Amino acid sequence: MPKQFETRAIHAGQPSDPRNGALMTPVYFNSTYEQDAPGSPRGGYEYSRTSNPTRTALEENLAALENGRFGLCFASGLAATMAIASRLKPGDHVVAANDLYGGTYRLFTKIFAPYGIDFTFVDARDARGVEAALRDETRYLFLETPTNPLLSIVDIELCAGLAKRRGILTVVDNTFATPYLQRPLELGADLVMHSMTKYLGGHSDAVGGVIVVNDEELRSELAFYQNAAGGQLGPMDSFLFLRGTKTLAVRMDRHCENAMHIAQKLESDPRVERIHYPGLTSHAGHATAKRQMSAFGGMISFELAGGVEAAERFSCATRIFALAESLGGVESLLEVPAIMTHASIPAEERRKAGLADGLVRLSVGIEHIDDLMEDIGQALDASAPAKVR
Numbered sequence: 554m555p556k557q558f559e560t561r562a563i564h565a566g567q568p569s570d571p572r573n574g575a576l577m578t579p580v581y582f583n584s585t586y587e588q589d590a591p592g593s594p595r596g597g598y599e600y601s602r603t604s605n606p607t608r609t610a611l612e613e614n615l616a617a618l619e620n621g622r623f624g625l626c627f628a629s630g631l632a633a634t635m636a637i638a639s640r641l642k643p644g645d646h647v648v649a650a651n652d653l654y655g656g657t658y659r660l661f662t663k664i665f666a667p668y669g670i671d672f673t674f675v676d677a678r679d680a681r682g683v684e685a686a687l688r689d690e691t692r693y694l695f696l697e698t699p700t701n702p703l704l705s706i707v708d709i710e711l712c713a714g715l716a717k718r719r720g721i722l723t724v725v726d727n728t729f730a731t732p733y734l735q736r737p738l739e740l741g742a743d744l745v746m747h748s749m750t751k752y753l754g755g756h757s758d759a760v761g762g763v764i765v766v767n768d769e770e771l772r773s774e775l776a777f778y779q780n781a782a783g784g785q786l787g788p789m790d791s792f793l794f795l796r797g798t799k800t801l802a803v804r805m806d807r808h809c810e811n812a813m814h815i816a817q818k819l820e821s822d823p824r825v826e827r828i829h830y831p832g833l834t835s836h837a838g839h840a841t842a843k844r845q846m847s848a849f850g851g852m853i854s855f856e857l858a859g860g861v862e863a864a865e866r867f868s869c870a871t872r873i874f875a876l877a878e879s880l881g882g883v884e885s886l887l888e889v890p891a892i893m894t895h896a897s898i899p900a901e902e903r904r905k906a907g908l909a910d911g912l913v914r915l916s917v918g919i920e921h922i923d924d925l926m927e928d929i930g931q932a933l934d935a936s937a938p939a940k941v942r
Contacts, residue, residue: 554617558733559802566613567795578610580792603780607788611795612763615753618732618798619745621765623772625779626791630728630748631656632784633762635664637693637724637744639778643669646690650677650707652700652907654726654748655890655898674902677707678838684715691719696742697726699842702854702890702914703907704729704829706838709845713741722771728752728881733805735846738767749794751881752851755804759793761786804883807919808851814922815915815929816853824863824933827909828855852880853915854890863936864889864911870935873920873928880916885925887915 555561569576586598598604612624627633634657641647649661651674661672673686677696687694694716698707713723724744725737731752737745747753749761766772779785786794809832816830831842832849842849857863868876874887891903891910900910917925 558618561617562614562801563799565617566610578607578792578795580788581606582788601788602783602785605785605788605791607791607795608786611786611791611798614795614798615732615747615749615763616765618801619727619738619765620732620736621738621745622767623765623769625764625766625772625775626749626786626794627762627764627779628784628786629760630654630726630746630750630762631660633746633748633764634660634726635784636764636775636778636782637746638665638670639782640774641665641670641692644671644690645692646671646673646688647693647695648673648675648683648686648691649693649695650697650700650705651675651902651905652677652703652705653695653697654701654728657695657697657726658898658902677712678705680708680711680715683712687716687719687721691716691721693722693724695724695726697729698735698845699729699831699838699850699852701729702829702852702912704831704836704850704852704854706831706836706842708841709735709737709740709742713737713743717741729850729852730846731801731805731850733802734809734848734850738765740845743768743771749797750879752805752808753801753881754794754797755800755881755883756793756797757879757882757884759790759797761790761794804919805848805851808917809848811919811922811925812851812853812915812917813849815917815925818926818929819853819855822933824858824936826856826858829853851917853917854912855915856909856912857933857936859911859936859938860909861911862938864913867932867936868913870932871928872931873924874915874932880914882916883919885916885918885920885928887913890914 616624675682675686716723722743725742728748746764819825830853874885877886
């Protein structure tokens with residue numbers, strides 16, 4: 554296995570076809586496979602819900618990028634979270650960060666809580682608060698870092714250590730950082746997951762999720778669920794994600810570079826009341842981010858002095874940043890989380906976690922920085938009330 558990330562991204566799980574030398578992994582559109590004898594599938598493949606060669610290549614590729622042993626790909630990031638949560642039983646308990654993707658919060662509170670599974674949401678930046686929330690019934694410590702949308706930084710090694718001493722598994726949603734910038738398994742996490750729809754795909758043209766683990770028994774449990782529940786990733790999407798991971802490193806370098814320039818501009822603008830970007834030394838989690846990440850990512854969130862009205866004017870005024878949900882594509886996007894991606898979280902819970910109604914989230918793309926800076930500047934001008942302009 555090649556040592557360097559960029560080389561693994563292009564080659565891991567993807568040898569050339571021994572029959573004809575084709576370099577790109579084929580898209581295996583078949584649903585079933587010929588067997589050599591009853592119950593003797595050729596090459597281990599019998600039905601594409603269970604396994605598919607294109608998906609296998611992607612799973613091996615992503616496991617290699619996270620420096621893990623096993624990857625399992627699903628139809629969405631939430632389907633991957635669903636697989637992790639499927640191991641829970643009535644009476645089990647989960648401690649989760651209180652600054653989570655809204656869909657994860659909805660899955661926990663609306664789908665699993667009614668079955669008698671208890672969830673405690675804590676500020677995961679506070680290790681003492683995390684430790685105090687752990688119980689004998691706790692099965693998972695579920696973290697995001699950087700968090701969505703406040704870009705808070707959680708000390709993975711510290712929190713995973715607290716959980717491990719109690720026999721609790723740590724899950725890290727690594728979507729914002731990607732394995733190029735951060736590898737939670739190396740920091741003590743037991744499971745790492747991604748919405749591949751975002752940076753791993755990188756082109757806003759496929760939806761998928763992945764879990765990477767090192768423990769073989771845990772992998773077997775999750776693979777059983779993947780097959781039994783049928784939420785696996787299809788072959789065409791698997792091919793698209795393999796295409797995406799090949800350029801992950803070079804894309805992330807540009808995402809990070811552009812985001813730093815924009816964050817510095819926003820931090821110095823008097824119309825911006827608060828900015829969240831871990832690459833800024835003013836960010837409360839900067840030192841931790843610098844220790845566990847190799848760079849600071851392409852996501853920024855901020856609040857304008859004019860509140861919700863200013864945020865809405867800003868988000869409707871950009872010309873390059875498209876007003877849209879999702880993130881991590883080559884194109885720049887923006888959204889207002891309280892109205893869009895995090896609307897499923899009750900307003901009281903959002904505000905308790907620090908998510909202001911007027912927060913704007915930027916997914917900084919890989920366009921030329923001069924064009925992005927100009928777009929931010931004119932949108933800031935447009936965000937001011939008419940009588941002030």
